[in-house]
Amino acid sequence: MSDINTGMVEKYRNNFLKEVEANVEEGDWVKMCMQCGVCSGSCPMGPYWDHPPQELFMMIRAGKRDEVLTSTSMWMCTSCYNCIVRCPRELPITHIMHGLAHYATRLGIEPKGQPTRQFAQLFWDNLAKNGRVNELWLGVNLYFMNGLVEGIKVAMGMAGIGFGMLKAGRLSLKELVGGHTVKDKKGFKAMIKKAQELEAARIDNAQ
Amino acid sequence: MSDIVATNQTILVVGGGISGMTAALEAAEVGKQVIVIEKTPSVGGRVTRLYKYFPKLCFPTCGLEINQRRMAANKNITVLTMAEVTDLQGEAGNYTATVKVSPRYVNANCTACGACGDVVAAEFDDEFNYNMSKHKGAYLPHNMAMPKRYVLDPGIIGTDDAQKAKDACKYDAIDLDMQEETIQLKAGAVIWATGWRPYDANKIQPYGYDRIDNVITSVEFERLMDPFGPTGGKLVRPSDGKEAKNVAFIQCAGSRDINYLKHCSRICCMASLKQSTYVSEKYGDDADVSIYYIDIRAIDRFDNFYQKVQQDKNVTFIKSKVANIVENKANGNPVLNGVDTEGYHRYQNEHDLVVLAIGMEPSVDKDTFPIELKVNDEGFIEFDEVNGGVFAAGCSSDALDVNRAVQSATASALRAIQVVNKVAQAEGQ
Numbered sequence: 049m050s051d052i053n054t055g056m057v058e059k060y061r062n063n064f065l066k067e068v069e070a071n072v073e074e075g076d077w078v079k080m081c082m083q084c085g086v087c088s089g090s091c092p093m094g095p096y097w098d099h100p101p102q103e104l105f106m107m108i109r110a111g112k113r114d115e116v117l118t119s120t121s122m123w124m125c126t127s128c129y130n131c132i133v134r135c136p137r138e139l140p141i142t143h144i145m146h147g148l149a150h151y152a153t154r155l156g157i158e159p160k161g162q163p164t165r166q167f168a169q170l171f172w173d174n175l176a177k178n179g180r181v182n183e184l185w186l187g188v189n190l191y192f193m194n195g196l197v198e199g200i201k202v203a204m205g206m207a208g209i210g211f212g213m214l215k216a217g218r219l220s221l222k223e224l225v226g227g228h229t230v231k232d233k234k235g236f237k238a239m240i241k242k243a244q245e246l247e248a249a250r251i252d253n254a255q
Numbered sequence: 256m257s258d259i260v261a262t263n264q265t266i267l268v269v270g271g272g273i274s275g276m277t278a279a280l281e282a283a284e285v286g287k288q289v290i291v292i293e294k295t296p297s298v299g300g301r302v303t304r305l306y307k308y309f310p311k312l313c314f315p316t317c318g319l320e321i322n323q324r325r326m327a328a329n330k331n332i333t334v335l336t337m338a339e340v341t342d343l344q345g346e347a348g349n350y351t352a353t354v355k356v357s358p359r360y361v362n363a364n365c366t367a368c369g370a371c372g373d374v375v376a377a378e379f380d381d382e383f384n385y386n387m388s389k390h391k392g393a394y395l396p397h398n399m400a401m402p403k404r405y406v407l408d409p410g411i412i413g414t415d416d417a418q419k420a421k422d423a424c425k426y427d428a429i430d431l432d433m434q435e436e437t438i439q440l441k442a443g444a445v446i447w448a449t450g451w452r453p454y455d456a457n458k459i460q461p462y463g464y465d466r467i468d469n470v471i472t473s474v475e476f477e478r479l480m481d482p483f484g485p486t487g488g489k490l491v492r493p494s495d496g497k498e499a500k501n502v503a504f505i506q507c508a509g510s511r512d513i514n515y516l517k518h519c520s521r522i523c524c525m526a527s528l529k530q531s532t533y534v535s536e537k538y539g540d541d542a543d544v545s546i547y548y549i550d551i552r553a554i555d556r557f558d559n560f561y562q563k564v565q566q567d568k569n570v571t572f573i574k575s576k577v578a579n580i581v582e583n584k585a586n587g588n589p590v591l592n593g594v595d596t597e598g599y600h601r602y603q604n605e606h607d608l609v610v611l612a613i614g615m616e617p618s619v620d621k622d623t624f625p626i627e628l629k630v631n632d633e634g635f636i637e638f639d640e641v642n643g644g645v646f647a648a649g650c651s652s653d654a655l656d657v658n659r660a661v662q663s664a665t666a667s668a669l670r671a672i673q674v675v676n677k678v679a680q681a682e683g684q
Contacts, residue, residue: 084507084549088601089578089593090461095601103599134461134578136512 050156052251057113064113071251073147074140081105087131087141097121101131101141104148117152123164125149154251166193176240179230184223259333259440261290263349263682264675266668267442268292269340272300273657274649274664275448276322281668282446283331287675290440291334292354297400298323298334300450302657304383304397306480309529310560315657316399323401336402341437343445343626347644348678350442358433360407360417365428367395367403371420379408381485385475387493388485393420398483407431443678444644444671447628447636448664451650454509454516454614461579462508462611468494469589470580472508472613473526480533490537492608494587499608500538503591504530505577506548509614516614518633520654523612524552528564530610535569544570545606547577547591575602580609615654644674 060067068075081102088100099107099121107116122145131141149165152158158165167190174186191206192199203210213219230236261267264287268279271293279289291298305315326332335356342353361371371393378389383397392411395403405428411417412431421429453474456464464470469492482488492499504527510520527546534542544567551572553561564570575595583590589609594601621634628647629639635654636647646667649660 082549083574083596084576085574085594085596085599086576086578088599089575094594100594100599102594102596106596134514136507136514136576138513 053155053157062111064111065109068108072151074143077139078105078108080137086134090130090134093124097124117157120159120162122148123162179236180228182223182227261440263443263678265442266444266671268446270448271298272450273302274660277661277664278446278648278668279332280325281665283329289332292338292340293336294339296336296406297396306477309525310557347674348443352440354438356436360433361405362428362430364426365404370423374419374423375416377411377416384478384485392416444674446646446648446667446671447651448648449619449651451615452618454616456611463580467582467589470609472611476610500541501543501607502534503545503606503609504612506612508611520615522656525557527612531570542569547573547575549576646670
């Protein structure tokens with residue numbers, strides 16, 4: 049368990065709802081849920097969640113901290129926004145799902161090996177490097193996410209599409225070395241650093 | 256119309272539904288002069304379209320008849336049907352209303368014998384039955400219509416049907432030369448009792464009211480039970496006339512939802528509980544009712560009724576707001592999708608018929624009132640000094656059941672009486 053996580057457990061004790069309100073993006077909306085269930089029923093990924101949004105909200109209120117934060121559920125959200133559109137109380141459910149996922153990651157207790165989470169991390173690492181997404185490397189990293197053998201298999205399977213993209217100019221082999229960047233890469237890095245400092249300070253304050 | 260006497264001591268009641276009738280009777284029976292303006296060809300409003308009342312499950316026709324007799328016997332009440340208030344000017348104690356009276360083409364000679372209806376061929380959507388059936392071009396609005404007088408649909412005027420109807424009438428009751436009239440009426444106080452209308456179910460797109468035949472609204476379901484209604488009192492579904500034994504009710508259809516109506520419409524829970532008894536009434540133990548709800552709002556003494564329905568083994572309560580409805584093309588059954596809150600089980604439930612417990616909205620659009628009134632976000636008239644001598648009664652003031660609408664109407668009658676009493680004092684009478 050990370051230090052931050054221990055700190056948060058100490059601080060909020062049995063009041064997980066308060067913890068969510070203070071630390072999770074849009075978390076103060078959780079108490080507004082009236083448990084109608086229209087979000088869960090409207091979710092296209094619904095059948096694949098362990099706990100649909102409505103249940104997560106109830107679990108938060110019931111103080112089921114570990115079950116919620118280590119759950120793979122909120123990682124299943126594809127940001128289709130169907131739930132927000134249908135929610136009779138206009139809860140920003142999509143944002144809360146991402147907020148919970150992000151908070152769990154910050155605490156270091158997110159579910160390991162969850163593919164959506166892994167892809168999100170790959171995407172971020174890729175983007176944070178140059179300020180632009182390097183699609184070639186993102187693809188390669190994604191294919192080899194589950195090991196060398198699996199990677200080669202996937203890459204072979206996708207070869208046709210890859211060559212097509214190369215031909216159409218949608219993919220460039222030049223991306224293998226360096227790749228394209230934002231104009232002011234130094235400024236971009238400084239911006240990310242500052243944002244991370246602010247975020248770290250916020251967590252410290254919260255503890 | 257020139258024989259109508261209206262002064263600053265007259266109380267004008269806008270709307271002749273249960274609230275308007277009640278307010279008019281309360282004021283008239285203490286000696287006040289009352290004029291009732293009713294938009295449709297007969298009084299009684301939406302109550303005339305109900306099969307039974309909750310919680311006693313008695314027939315509204317009973318109380319309606321009593322009220323109609325009271326009205327007919329009272330010389331202080333003048334009723335103008337097919338009339339609408341188009342303008343209202345003035346202040347408490349001194350109002351002038353402009354009233355547009357549409358031609359009925361039938362005068363007071365009518366005995367409701369029905370000879371005109373027999374000879375007319377043209378048919379029109381019957382709004383009384385929420386357009387689930389047709390009425391003839393010459394028709395009686397419904398069996399208990401007051402005034403009990405036929406109406407010619409404007410659609411047949413100028414056609415052969417109109418002449419046929421006139422020729423068939425033995426009482427010289429049909430006057431094809433009637434014209435629309437605009438009259439002005441004085442009034443000291445106004446009781447605004449324009450009532451409600453069901454929320455437009457087409458706006459709730461996931462429920463497919465416009466796409467699926469066997470998804471209907473609660474007001475339509477009510478009409479199915481009427482022996483004189485569109486199905487002759489048979490509880491059958493629209494698509495194929497199959498007996499509707501497995502019926503689902505969806506609560507909060509339009510209500511309590513920021514995307515539709517923000518307010519709780521108050522009547523729908525009790526309406527569905529009541530309507531669940533209709534299915535049992537028709538099919539006994541073959542009835543299979545499911546009620547999908549967020550929470551059942553059966554307040555005060557209504558809780559007894561709720562408990563009674565809960566004990567009915569043919570009624571299942573499912574705590575869930577249904578996410579969407581699709582149609583099983585093979586048999587026309589609506590399929591309900593959602594997740595329940597008691598265990599978070601994902602369901603796909605098929606029913607013969609789905610009834611949307613539709614929300615209640617004011618029948619007059621916000622911002623279209625002819626005079627300045629304090630109106631809340633939902634379009635209901637608030638009690639406020641700004642309103643002067645205009646008092647809202649019944650569902651123009653809030654989403655109310657009949658019982659509370661009548662209480663509200665009585666209160667507004669009392670307020671209106673106080674205004675005209677002041678006028679009387681000032682005029683030294």
